[in-house]
Each structure stands twice: as structure tokens, then as C-alpha cells.
Amino acid sequence: MIDRSDGQDEVAGIAVRIIKEGDRIADIVKNLLAFARDWKEEQGPALIQDILADSLGLVEKQILKDGIRFKTYISPDLPEIKARSQHIQQVFLNILSNARHALNQRFPGFHENKVLEIRSEVVEIEGRRYIRTTFYDRGVGIPGNIRDRICDPFFSSKPRGEGTGLGLSISHGITKDHSGRLWFDSVEGEYTKVMVDLPTVE
Numbered sequence: 001m002i003d004r005s006d007g008q009d010e011v012a013g014i015a016v017r018i019i020k021e022g023d024r025i026a027d028i029v030k031n032l033l034a035f036a037r038d039w040k041e042e043q044g045p046a047l048i049q050d051i052l053a054d055s056l057g058l059v060e061k062q063i064l065k066d067g068i069r070f071k072t073y074i075s076p077d078l079p080e081i082k083a084r085s086q087h088i089q090q091v092f093l094n095i096l097s098n099a100r101h102a103l104n105q106r107f108p109g110f111h112e113n114k115v116l117e118i119r120s121e122v123v124e125i126e127g128r129r130y131i132r133t134t135f136y137d138r139g140v141g142i143p144g145n146i147r148d149r150i151c152d153p154f155f156s157s158k159p160r161g162e163g164t165g166l167g168l169s170i171s172h173g174i175t176k177d178h179s180g181r182l183w184f185d186s187v188e189g190e191y192t193k194v195m196v197d198l199p200t201v202e
């Protein structure tokens with residue numbers, strides 16, 4: 001279509017967009033396939049505090065640069081979990097990125113409430129022990145009308161090009177694969193808490 005047009009008309013504009021969006025879809029599919037391949041990595045004993053430290057190490061600089069402060073509370077002597085560490089790290093990275101985005105949206109500059117609180121502790125659910133990691137941001141919160149959809153593949157409220165909407169859907173799959181649970185507590189305009197519950201090694 002581009003070759004047949006003079007490069008200026010509306011058709012050429014549409015053709016350029018088709019190519020660009022095609023490339024974008026190809027990138028997404030490539031990422032999904034790469035992700036599916038290392039799915040076979042065995043689950044092994046892991047410490048949540050190590051995975052958390054690795055995840056924070058990757059994004060800390062960026063988050064601090066935005067004027068966001070961290071508060072972390074890790075219970076001492078947390079037991080081990082059985083996990084594919086890389087996958088759990090991916091879950092944490094997406095939650096951190098979402099929290100950063102929500103805080104920056106609510107507080108574009110510096111603000112005393114621009115805080116991201118992370119807590120890891122043991123909880124007992126129906127006689128089984130889990131490590132619950134809670135990410136608490138006082139950002140824009142999740143509006144009630146989209147709450148049921150945020151884990152859907154390709155659901156994103158971010159501007160085009162900024163979010164693919166795959167973060168939570170993949171994270172949801174990973175926690176389920178670890179016999180865990182990913183859930184939310186949020187009040188629009190006030191806060192979001194994201195909880196990741198992962199069973200401990202008994």
C-alpha cells in the first residue's frame with residue numbers, strides 16, 4: 001500500500017500504522033513465547049526476602065528518583081517457599097511498577113505520602129501456612145468499575161504505548177501455578193494494597 005501511494009495520502013498513513021502495530025504485536029508474542037519456554041524451570045526452595053531484594057535492586061533507583069520512599073517490614077526467620085524465583089520476581093516487578101505509576105499519577109512531584117510500604121509475614125489460612133507479601137501504595141487506587149477486569153489479559157488503564165495490560169494477568173497465572181493467591185484491597189483515590197500469598201514449605 002505504501003509503495004502504491006505517493007507516501008503522503010491517508011492510505012500511506014494507515015499502512016504505516018498497520019506495520020507499526022504489527023511490530024508491536026510481534027514483540028508481545030515474542031515475550032509470551034520466551035516466558036512460556038522457561039516455564040519448565042523447576043520449583044525449588046527459595047526465600048521471599050531474597051527474591052524481594054533482587055526485585056527491589058532492579059527498580060529501586062528509578063523509584064527513588066521519582067521521590068517515592070520505601071518502608072519494608074520483613075518478619076525475621078521467614079520460612080522457605082517452593083518457587084520458581086524468576087517468576088515470583090516477575091510478579092513483584094510488575095506490582096512495583098504498577099504502584100510507582102499509581103503514586104506518580106496522584107503525586108506528580110514530591111509528597112510526604114509518596115510512600116510504598118512492603119510487608120512480608122506468615123499467615124495461616126485454613127490450617128495451612130503462607131507467606132503474605134503486601135505492597136501498599138497510597139496512589140490513585142483502583143476504581144470499582146474496573147476492579148473485576150484488572151487481571152484480564154490486555155486490560156490496561158494506562159495511555160497507549162505505556163502498558164500492555166499483561167502484568168497482572170501473567171502474575172495471576174504465576175501465583176496460581178505456585179498454589180498461591182493474588183488479591184487486592186483498594187479505595188479509589190486513596191490506596192491500593194496488593195497481596196501475594198505463597199504457601200511455605202512444610
Ligand SMILES: Nc1ncnc2c1ncn2[C@@H]1O[C@H](COP(=O)(O)OP(=O)(O)OP(=O)(O)O)[C@@H](O)[C@H]1O
Pocket residue numbers: 094098099102137139140141142150151155156157158162163164165166167168169192
Ligand atoms: N497499584 C495500583 N494502583 C492503581 N491501579 C492499579 C494498580 N495496579 C494495577 N492497577 C490497574 O490495573 C491495570 C492492569 O494492570 P497490569 O499490571 O495488568 O497492566 P499494566 O500495568 O496496565 O500494563 P503492563 O503491566 O503490561 O505494563 C492497570 O492499568 C491499572 O488500571
Ligand SMILES: [Mg+2]
Pocket residue numbers: 094095097098163167168
Ligand atoms: Mg503493570
